[in-house]
Amino acid sequence: MNFFDNLIDEIKSGVSALNQKNYPFNNCVEWKDLGRNEVIMLRDSAFELDGVGFNLVTSSEIGEDSVTVIGKDMKELKEDTAFARISFIQIDDVDDEQKAYDLIRKIEYAKYHFFPEGYMMRTTSRSNKENVRVSKDALKSGLDFETIGSMMIKKYKENPCVKSVKVFFVTDEKADFKFFDEIAKKNYEITQTLNHIMNNVKFDCDSCNLKPICDEVEGMKELHFKNAGKM
Numbered sequence: 677m678n679f680f681d682n683l684i685d686e687i688k689s690g691v692s693a694l695n696q697k698n699y700p701f702n703n704c705v706e707w708k709d710l711g712r713n714e715v716i717m718l719r720d721s722a723f724e725l726d727g728v729g730f731n732l733v734t735s736s737e738i739g740e741d742s743v744t745v746i747g748k749d750m751k752e753l754k755e756d757t758a759f760a761r762i763s764f765i766q767i768d769d770v771d772d773e774q775k776a777y778d779l780i781r782k783i784e785y786a787k788y789h790f791f792p793e794g795y796m797m798r799t800t801s802r803s804n805k806e807n808v809r810v811s812k813d814a815l816k817s818g819l820d821f822e823t824i825g826s827m828m829i830k831k832y833k834e835n836p837c838v839k840s841v842k843v844f845f846v847t848d849e850k851a852d853f854k855f856f857d858e859i860a861k862k863n864y865e866i867t868q869t870l871n872h873i874m875n876n877v878k879f880d881c882d883s884c885n886l887k888p889i890c891d892e893v894e895g896m897k898e899l900h901f902k903n904a905g906k907m
């Protein structure tokens with residue numbers, strides 16, 4: 677399952693010129709997950725992170741689990757900040773496309789079951805928007821991206837098909853946040869096309885509004901051809 681590999685390459689080259697701090701995954705990370713949505717009022721908020729957050733799933737090798745911070749960490753942030761969170765997620769190389777597709781959806785749901793104390797995340801799948809309100813108390817207690825990233829990796833890895841995860845948090849003002857918006861949009865479009873392919877046996881490229889994606893992403897057309905029973 678390699679439909680998102682070009683986007684992974686684009687992200688890697690898009691952040692290559694920026695300073696990065698890397699942390700290994702901490703499996704023993706100690707921070708409370710509340711297990712439910714927490715409402716952080718504006719008066720209790722230290723700052724908000726506002727931007728996009730999305731997963732790029734692949735069965736290609738991505739390397740060891742890690743958390744990368746590009747830009748200021750939480751304790752250095754003094755005001756609301758543009759932000760991107762990107763997770764590369766390596767899954768087992770399943771040969772059944774339906775299983776791979778179901779897996780992508782399950783992995784996506786993980787972010788709706790992730791409630792670190794003092795880190796109120798609001799997301800939409802449709803636009804990949806991600807807004808986070810961080811509480812003053814959490815900041816005083818030492819919350820940082822390394823902690824959040826390790827909690828996220830742990831959450832994804834509850835799924836036994838997830839082999840490795842790399843999480844990137846970007847707050848660097850030198851970063852091109854429009855670029856991340858563009859990748860988030862492409863990610864959404866590829867996911868929607870997969871959705872169409874897996875749930876629609878109608879196969880008519882000439883009248884299909886998803887054609888630009890299928891022309892760009894290798895293997896999409898073949899997958900729909902196969903799924904429509906034409907192979």
Ligand code: SF4
Pocket residue numbers: 869872873878879880881882884885886887888890896897898900901
């Ligand atoms: S393969 Fe053709 S019909 Fe299927 S989603 Fe792509 S463009 Fe549409």
